[in-house]
Amino acid sequence: MASTGLMMQLPLLISSILEHAERHHGQQEIVARRTEGNIQRITYSELAARTRRLANALVSAGIQPGENIATMGWNTVRHVEIYYAVSGIGAVTHTLNPRYSPQQLIYIINHAKDTTLFFDITFAPLVKAIAPHCPTVKRWVMMIDADKMPAESPVEGLINYEHFMSGASSEFVWPQLDENMACTLCYTSGTTGNPQGVLYSHRSTVLHAMGANTADALGLRRTDTILPVVPMFHVNAWGIPYGALMVGAKLVLPGAQLDGPSLYALMEEEKVNIAAGVPTIWLGLLNHVLQNGLKFSSFRRTLVGGSAMPISLIKAYDELGVHVMHGWGMTEMSPLGTVSQTSGPDLELDKAAQYDITAKQGHCLFGVDMKIVAEDGTELPWNGEATGELLVRGHWIISQYYGGDGQKAFSQDTAGRGWFATGDVSRIFPDGTMQITDRRKDVI
Numbered sequence: 001m002a003s004t005g006l007m008m009q010l011p012l013l014i015s016s017i018l019e020h021a022e023r024h025h026g027q028q029e030i031v032a033r034r035t036e037g038n039i040q041r042i043t044y045s046e047l048a049a050r051t052r053r054l055a056n057a058l059v060s061a062g063i064q065p066g067e068n069i070a071t072m073g074w075n076t077v078r079h080v081e082i083y084y085a086v087s088g089i090g091a092v093t094h095t096l097n098p099r100y101s102p103q104q105l106i107y108i109i110n111h112a113k114d115t116t117l118f119f120d121i122t123f124a125p126l127v128k129a130i131a132p133h134c135p136t137v138k139r140w141v142m143m144i145d146a147d148k149m150p151a152e153s154p155v156e157g158l159i160n161y162e163h164f165m166s167g168a169s170s171e172f173v174w175p176q177l178d179e180n181m182a183c184t185l186c187y188t189s190g191t192t193g194n195p196q197g198v199l200y201s202h203r204s205t206v207l208h209a210m211g212a213n214t215a216d217a218l219g220l221r222r223t224d225t226i227l228p229v230v231p232m233f234h235v236n237a238w239g240i241p242y243g244a245l246m247v248g249a250k251l252v253l254p255g256a257q258l259d260g261p262s263l264y265a266l267m268e269e270e271k272v273n274i275a276a277g278v279p280t281i282w283l284g285l286l287n288h289v290l291q292n293g294l295k296f297s298s299f300r301r302t303l304v305g306g307s308a309m310p311i312s313l314i315k316a317y318d319e320l321g322v323h324v325m326h327g328w329g330m331t332e333m334s335p336l337g338t339v340s341q342t343s344g345p346d347l348e349l350d351k352a353a354q355y356d357i358t359a360k361q362g363h364c365l366f367g368v369d370m371k372i373v374a375e376d377g378t379e380l381p382w383n384g385e386a387t388g389e390l391l392v393r394g395h396w397i398i399s400q401y402y403g404g405d406g407q408k409a410f411s412q413d414t415a416g417r418g419w420f421a422t423g424d425v426s427r428i429f430p431d432g433t434m435q436i437t438d439r440r441k442d443v444i
């Protein structure tokens with residue numbers, strides 16, 4: 001007779017990550033370059049207290065569970081506070097990508113029916129342009145010190161972030177939400193037509209961050225200092241604002257300055273040993289380092305993804321003593337699906353063979369499964385030759401788009417298991433290594 005396991009069932013909640021960080025790594029720091037220009041230092045316990053104040057302010061403002069609260073911001077401490085406070089009260093952090101056109105942003109905000117929008121001063125002109133077309137937004141909040149508010153306001157009734165939370169208490173008990181509730185929302189234009197929303201759950205986000213922290217992926221530890229250059233407005237900065245707090249790593253945030261010289265200075269000053277970002281960012285940093293005859297004194301590992309990492313860059317970083325971890329995934333996958341990096345016996349191969357391994361997209365993390373299929377949907381062999389569309393399923397893979405768009409991407413196999421069609425064309429080798437070879441033509 002089947003019996004139920006006799007273990008505790010605790011919901012996997014975003015607030016539980018913050019509670020863990022405060023209780024077990026309270027002295028650890030977040031260091032951030034602020035939009036005001038200076039460097040900010042804050043401990044995890046101070047962060048937790050400010051986040052509870054923000055949660056109280058959100059509740060006092062009448063924000064309800066399930067409500068979409070938008071952000072348009074750089075990687076900063078305030079943005080981290082919003083991530084935890086909004087999701088923590090059961091509302092949804094909707095990160096807007098400011099690289100979308102104003103028309104696309106208007107479409108997204110109206111589609112999501114965002115009620116509040118937190119933004120950095122950098123985006124004031126953009127906010128001014130879109131605000132008249134966003135009737136659902138009742139509150140526009142600028143994330144800046146109260147004495148640095150601009151003389152000319154981009155919207156009527158502009159609220160200052162520090163004022164918004166100034167009177168609120170730092171005592172707050174996080175509600176024990178259902179772990180399947182939504183916590184964050186991110187739109188993507190991966191497929192044709194209007195951008196489509198991906199609505200992550202507390203459970204999927206916690207499991208993704210745990211998966212991303214495993215040794216063959218990011219392998220993050222308490223003693224690491226990690227710099228996510230990947231923006232918090234793009235797939236939750238690959239989950240690093242969650243994963244770093246889970247292990248108690250030091251988190252370094254670059255703010256608005258993503259150029260090579262600024263990143264290099266921040267990395268050296270804060271002794272960053274791991275950084276994450278897209279290949280173009282690493283090209284900018286590399287050029288700065290090579291042109292000025294510099295060296296990295298602490299930088300040892302980088303997680304690169306978002307597009308294929310060229311062998312020339314893998315080699316250049318290896319020669320500077322930086323180990324490349326090459327990740328593949330997409331917004332619909334939270335985003336991490338596979339990671340490629342050399343370890344163990346790989347390190348006995350010659351350098352060219354090692355770079356070849358890293359340049360592929362690698363192995364699935366536990367929690368994600370994949371298969372390649374022919375045009376008619378039949379599964380193709382993992383022989384390193386056959387190529388077909390890559391389908392995925394797993395704990396942090398989308399089951400449908402927000403608002404029911406884009407049904408074509410979802411299918412069921414004969415066993416009744418759901419799959420998501422990525423639009424990427426790949427081959428898979430007998431050892432489980434995946435390599436992207438193309439993108440389906442009807443997908444942009």
Ligand code: AMP
Pocket residue numbers: 188190235304305306307308309326327328329330331332335361422423424436439
């Ligand atoms: P996004 O949802 O905007 O993050 O874009 C995801 C898409 O970027 C994937 O479907 C791939 O086409 C591409 N992509 C992401 N990472 C890689 C990678 N490591 N190599 C090749 N293509 C990638």
